[in-house]
Amino acid sequence: MDIHTGGCLCGGVRYKATGPLRSVIACHCTQCRKTSGHHTAMTSVPRANLVFESDETLVWFKSSDLARRGFCGRCGGNLFWEPTGEDRVSIAAGTLDGATGLTIERNIYTEDAGDYYDLPEL
Template identity: 60%
Template structure:
């Protein structure tokens, strides 16, 4: 089981299933919502239990972002499919996860470089974003 929370602790969650390796998203929306790129894992939505009150922002026609209404911590990205993305920084303690790739690299900021030894996609890449490790 994996646990996580927002900065103030008003929203907490547990994940009882496997987590996908972390994918870094460099799209404009992730950069604007976080102040940098987003590093997120994901799990099957049926394996995630949330306590506390999440606020949701509909960031596009197909996705919304979940955050704490008290402290503003970004916690989830909810789009189509069976998985819910979880911002990796919201997880408690050591996770054993590693960054397995970068998506929307065409939109990345000009103030940082990406490692050459990790897969990169110019835009969305379902092969990276839908993997879950058992």
Template identity: 50%
Template sequence: MTKGSCLCGGVTWQTDAALRPSVACHCTQCRKTSGHYWSATQVPTEALEITGDRLRWFRSSDSARRGFCGTCGASMFWQQDGEGKTSIGSGTIDGPSGIATAKHIFCADKGDYYEIPAGVAQE
């Protein structure tokens, strides 16, 4: 069982599904919602249990929404419509994650104030 939470603990989650390796997204939306790039693992939505009454959803595009804590503002989840999977912010995992970053995506949109480390796939 893997568990996680937001900064204030008002939203918690758990899953017994295997976590996908983390994917670091450098798109403008991810940078705006997190203040940097956003790295996330992913599980089937049906295998994810979310608790707490502070979870809020923001429709960030015509085809996706982002879940965050309404109290502390922590960016926690991302869901693509019709996909049946939920991306979970890797930084929300409580304790060791057991995963590694598999790739960086939307690299052309990255901020100019940092470099993407060599040795990991870039798209």
């Protein structure tokens, strides 16, 4: 079974995700840009496959009726996006420890992309 670990910059949030990770989706929506400072790159797992080894600084913010976002309340690390009513949680790919072999599968909400960068051809 695949085991992937990760966490935030300060170590206040540490997690373990088991099973295969989905290909990365790069989201350019306004909310992702506002929470990350750029686009986000997220993979995902079934919610039951995500276990917190340390969540003392994990804060959840309901960013809309459709989802909530998890971040570290100490270092500000943008870690998770969890859609309401679904059994999956998205994990910021940059928070995973080590190489994953994942690639960006597609870009979404490109109409909201910042005007300061060009979208790569996928």
